[in-house]
Amino acid sequence: MRRIGVFVCWCGTNIGATVDLETVMEKARQMPGVVFAGDNKYMCSEIGQTLIRDTIVQERLDRVVVASCSPRMHELTFRKTAAAAGLNPYLVEIANIREHCSWVHKDKAEATQKAISLVRTAVAKAARNKPLQADQFAVTHRALVIGAGIAGIQAALDIGETGFEVDLVERTPSIGGRMAQLDKTFPTLDCSACILTPKMVDVAVHPKINLYTYSEIEAVEGYVGNFEVTLRQKARSIDKEKCTGCGICYEKCPSKVDGEFEEGMSKRKAIYVPFPQAVPNVPVIDRENCRWFTKEKCGVCKKVCPADAVDFEQSDQLIKQKYGAIVVATGFDLVDLDEFGEFGYGKHPDIITSMEFERLVNASGPTGGKLLRPSNQEPPRNVVFIHCVGSRDKSRGKPYCSKICCMYTAKHAILLKEKYPKSQAYVFYIDVRTAGKEFEEFHRRAVEEYGAAYLRGIVGKVFPSGDKLLVNGVDTLSNQTVELEADLVVLATAITPRRDAAALGRMLGIGTDGHNYFVEAHPKLRPVESHTAGIFLAGTCQGPRDIPETVAQAGGAAAKAIALLSKETLLSDPCVSNVNESLCTGCLACLPVCPYKAISEKTITEKVHGQERRRLVAEINNALCQGCGACSTACRPGAMNLLGFTNEQLLAEVDAICL
Amino acid sequence: MSVVEEHHLFEPMIVAFCCNWCSYAGADLAGTGRMSYPANVRIVRVPCSSRVSPNFILRAFQRGADAVVVAGCHPGDCHYVSGNYHARRRFSALRRFLEFVGIETERFEIHWISASEGNKFAAIMKDVTDKIRVLGPNRKLRDVR
Ligand SMILES: Cc1cc2nc3c(=O)[nH]c(=O)nc-3n(C[C@H](O)[C@H](O)[C@H](O)COP(=O)(O)OP(=O)(O)OC[C@H]3O[C@@H](n4cnc5c(N)ncnc54)[C@H](O)[C@@H]3O)c2cc1C
Ligand code: SF4
Ligand code: SF4
Ligand code: FES
Numbered sequence: 001m002r003r004i005g006v007f008v009c010w011c012g013t014n015i016g017a018t019v020d021l022e023t024v025m026e027k028a029r030q031m032p033g034v035v036f037a038g039d040n041k042y043m044c045s046e047i048g049q050t051l052i053r054d055t056i057v058q059e060r061l062d063r064v065v066v067a068s069c070s071p072r073m074h075e076l077t078f079r080k081t082a083a084a085a086g087l088n089p090y091l092v093e094i095a096n097i098r099e100h101c102s103w104v105h106k107d108k109a110e111a112t113q114k115a116i117s118l119v120r121t122a123v124a125k126a127a128r129n130k131p132l133q134a135d136q137f138a139v140t141h142r143a144l145v146i147g148a149g150i151a152g153i154q155a156a157l158d159i160g161e162t163g164f165e166v167d168l169v170e171r172t173p174s175i176g177g178r179m180a181q182l183d184k185t186f187p188t189l190d191c192s193a194c195i196l197t198p199k200m201v202d203v204a205v206h207p208k209i210n211l212y213t214y215s216e217i218e219a220v221e222g223y224v225g226n227f228e229v230t231l232r233q234k235a236r237s238i239d240k241e242k243c244t245g246c247g248i249c250y251e252k253c254p255s256k257v258d259g260e261f262e263e264g265m266s267k268r269k270a271i272y273v274p275f276p277q278a279v280p281n282v283p284v285i286d287r288e289n290c291r292w293f294t295k296e297k298c299g300v301c302k303k304v305c306p307a308d309a310v311d312f313e314q315s316d317q318l319i320k321q322k323y324g325a326i327v328v329a330t331g332f333d334l335v336d337l338d339e340f341g342e343f344g345y346g347k348h349p350d351i352i353t354s355m356e357f358e359r360l361v362n363a364s365g366p367t368g369g370k371l372l373r374p375s376n377q378e379p380p381r382n383v384v385f386i387h388c389v390g391s392r393d394k395s396r397g398k399p400y401c402s403k404i405c406c407m408y409t410a411k412h413a414i415l416l417k418e419k420y421p422k423s424q425a426y427v428f429y430i431d432v433r434t435a436g437k438e439f440e441e442f443h444r445r446a447v448e449e450y451g452a453a454y455l456r457g458i459v460g461k462v463f464p465s466g467d468k469l470l471v472n473g474v475d476t477l478s479n480q481t482v483e484l485e486a487d488l489v490v491l492a493t494a495i496t497p498r499r500d501a502a503a504l505g506r507m508l509g510i511g512t513d514g515h516n517y518f519v520e521a522h523p524k525l526r527p528v529e530s531h532t533a534g535i536f537l538a539g540t541c542q543g544p545r546d547i548p549e550t551v552a553q554a555g556g557a558a559a560k561a562i563a564l565l566s567k568e569t570l571l572s573d574p575c576v577s578n579v580n581e582s583l584c585t586g587c588l589a590c591l592p593v594c595p596y597k598a599i600s601e602k603t604i605t606e607k608v609h610g611q612e613r614r615r616l617v618a619e620i621n622n623a624l625c626q627g628c629g630a631c632s633t634a635c636r637p638g639a640m641n642l643l644g645f646t647n648e649q650l651l652a653e654v655d656a657i658c659l
Numbered sequence: 660m661s662v663v664e665e666h667h668l669f670e671p672m673i674v675a676f677c678c679n680w681c682s683y684a685g686a687d688l689a690g691t692g693r694m695s696y697p698a699n700v701r702i703v704r705v706p707c708s709s710r711v712s713p714n715f716i717l718r719a720f721q722r723g724a725d726a727v728v729v730a731g732c733h734p735g736d737c738h739y740v741s742g743n744y745h746a747r748r749r750f751s752a753l754r755r756f757l758e759f760v761g762i763e764t765e766r767f768e769i770h771w772i773s774a775s776e777g778n779k780f781a782a783i784m785k786d787v788t789d790k791i792r793v794l795g796p797n798r799k800l801r802d803v804r
Binding site: 070071072073096098099100101103104105106107110111113114117118121502506509511512513514519531532575593595596626627628629630632633634642645647650651653654655657658659 | 672674679680681683684686687689690691693694695696698701702703704705706707709710711712714715718719722723724732735736738739740741742745749773774775781
């Protein structure tokens with residue numbers, strides 16, 4: 001007979017007020033195998049845990065059931081408690097009587113009945129729990145950082161500083177991300193490039209950081225401590241070792257295309273460096289637009305390059321590498337404005353996004369920092385800024401607040417006035433949100449010192465009139481319609497994750513939310529971890545945020561990665577599948593359902609009626625198995641069983657529920 | 660007693676298999692958000708919807724469950740990449756089988772509930788309970804005990 005102890009937690013009044021715990025304990029004492037039931041105000045507290053430890057020893061308990069909050073909250077805590085008293089940690093089960101009971105059922109009698117049932121179910125399962133042993137495996141002391149915006153740069157530097165090797169993978173030809181495109185940054189107005197460029201250079205020269213630009217992730221296998229990643233380093237068509245960065249090639253290249261870095265507002269060449277401070281400062285040939293690759297003509301760059309660095313024959317390289325930890329920092333895109341016809345984006349060159357505004361005021365941008373109207377290269381006088389374009393818009397855009405737009409619009413209003421003291425900024429807003437250090441003060445400056453006129457309201461239409469734009473809106477405070485004549489209209493466009501974030505998430509096995517932001521393991525307590533052990537999140541790929549928050553989060557993700565890389569070994573989760581070879585018929589129905597290719601076939605030799613016989617059975621690779629249990633379900637003879645969630649355990653739960 | 664009254668008194672027993680990564684977490688969120696739903700629902704935690712064997716579901720019906728819900732991550736979001744696709748295929752077959760043996764299809768539902776959909780979890784549990792309250796007890800597969 002088992003000796004099961006049931007420990008019931010009041011969770012202050014969270015459980016105790018809705019569930020009659022005396023009755024629960026009384027009933028628990030009558031359940032098969034239960035020899036003890038006790039309670040505590042907070043079972044997770046030191047006193048509660050001491051009660052569990054002492055009782056395990058005094059009552060010689062061989063199974064423990066804790067009726068408390070969700071196992072997702074404290075299963076680990078109570079497993080450790082049991083282990084401290086010498087009990088195998090996998091002999092502990094949790095009955096979730098808080099999240100699944102006291103918090104969702106108001107009627108005390110009903111909640112008490114359900115709590116009893118939940119305890120009975122946990123007891124039934126616990127009775128069938130087996131002690132499990134975790135294996136140890138070695139950790140690869142190398143990190144991968146995906147995306148080299150400020151988030152990825154910071155994470156790579158922090159990890160590299162501790163002496164671990166870091167591979168920083170960036171899809172575009174240069175590191176820097178969005179921050180490299182910005183002009184000044186709120187709330188201090190320091191120049192973005194001035195604070196970013198030194199960090200980019202630090203990355204380039206860091207002995208522990210290996211930079212893979214113009215590269216992407218091709219495949220991810222393995223698990224925490226031992227990820228196996230295939231990188232595709234796209235052909236740059238330039239020999240990085242030979243190139244001196246002189247730039248003659250792109251001066252002479254005859255093929256011009258819209259420059260991505262300038263948001264399409266000026267041209268770049270087919271061979272190009274995306275921006276002057278690019279790291280690495282090595283050009284790349286955009287093969288889709290290069291005459292050599294499209295028409296097999298030209299080749300001017302190759303002729304003029306004094307270092308003979310141009311190499312049309314280069315091909316993509318596939319690189320396989322093992323990593324202990326991965327930091328994902330793929331950043332953000334802007335929403336597509338096609339849905340927002342009323343703002344006229346794309347129909348008139350003077351209707352621009354805020355990102356385009358950043359480039360227009362930037363000294364290295366398309367107007368050399370003069371901030372001229374794209375239509376006629378004249379200085380603007382009246383500029384209308386529109387907040388929340390695509391943000392807080394459930395029907396067409398994103399329901400969330402993009403968080404940064406209020407602040408950067410205030411910044412834009414200030415920059416405008418500094419360039420052209422006679423100009424006037426009008427800002428249409430729904431709410432102004434300035435929760436951040438020095439943020440409200442910054443916004444007040446835009447209004448009080450720089451005279452930005454804030455109009456609470458919605459813009460109905462923007463349309464050209466002569467060489468100006470007309471903005472029709474409603475001021476919702478005075479309930480009057482407003483018509484403004486503008487030289488430039490700037491749309492504070494909502495931010496979204498990268499378009500391919502969901503695909504990358506699937507490759508990595510990390511979740512995305514309804515908008516494709518990567519999901520953190522816990523919204524409050526584990527904000528930089530993903531649900532997959534060993535994969536961490538940094539920056540705007542996880543949610544909208546500004547630079548200081550991005551840097552802080554990147555540091556947090558790096559710290560988590562460092563903590564993992566510092567370990568020599570990790571303990572594997574012993575809840576893996578297990579083949580009972582005597583039952584296995586070798587049908588291999590389990591093999592194709594395994595998402596991790598953890599199942600293979602092997603031949604065993606056995607004696608049947610004195611004769612040697614060889615037959616096929618399934619075999620599990622414990623290091624690869626992640627414990628989903630798909631194979632156990634597929635297995636017809638019941639030979640495959642997922643430890644921790646065996647057929648017997650789950651059936652016992654069903655039986656206990658339906659009692 | 661009239662039929663209506665009998666139905667009114669009937670409180671169904673509903674077994675919900677919830678995958679640890681999405682739906683169980685969604686149920687937790689319903690708790691954290693105090694989104695109440697009927698106490699008729701009992702959750703069995705499984706690592707993934709693909710762990711739910713048709714056996715468990717039949718057993719639940721035999722033991723007297725009035726409805727069974729399997730809840731997993733949204734298609735494409737399974738923590739184990741493809742588990743819910745296997746589950747979906749397996750359960751559409753099971754559904755046809757249950758119909759064949761004479762179990763009302765309302766008694767067996769599959770739902771995709773993410774970790775952030777506490778409200779959806781509560782709404783589905785309420786909806787299933789209401790439907791089964793009207794439908795009445797499962798008599799067909801239940802053991803005669
Ligand atoms: C108009 C505008 C003005 C702003 N002004 C300010 C300001 O004044 N102050 C402030 O604090 N914040 C400001 N911000 C916010 C700031 O830009 C962001 O907080 C910051 O840039 C986020 O950095 P990140 O590294 O998360 O993302 P990103 O800068 O987007 O970097 C992500 C990087 O990952 C790469 N990448 C993406 N996918 C992959 C992949 N699959 N494989 C490899 N690489 C990949 C991208 O190419 C990119 O280099 C502004 C934002 C906007 C839109
Ligand atoms: S499905 Fe079961 S019987 Fe068939 S090979 Fe796999 S473990 Fe063996
Ligand atoms: S439990 Fe899942 S991961 Fe493990 S062997 Fe079975 S199918 Fe593969
Ligand atoms: S983990 Fe939720 S369905 Fe597979």
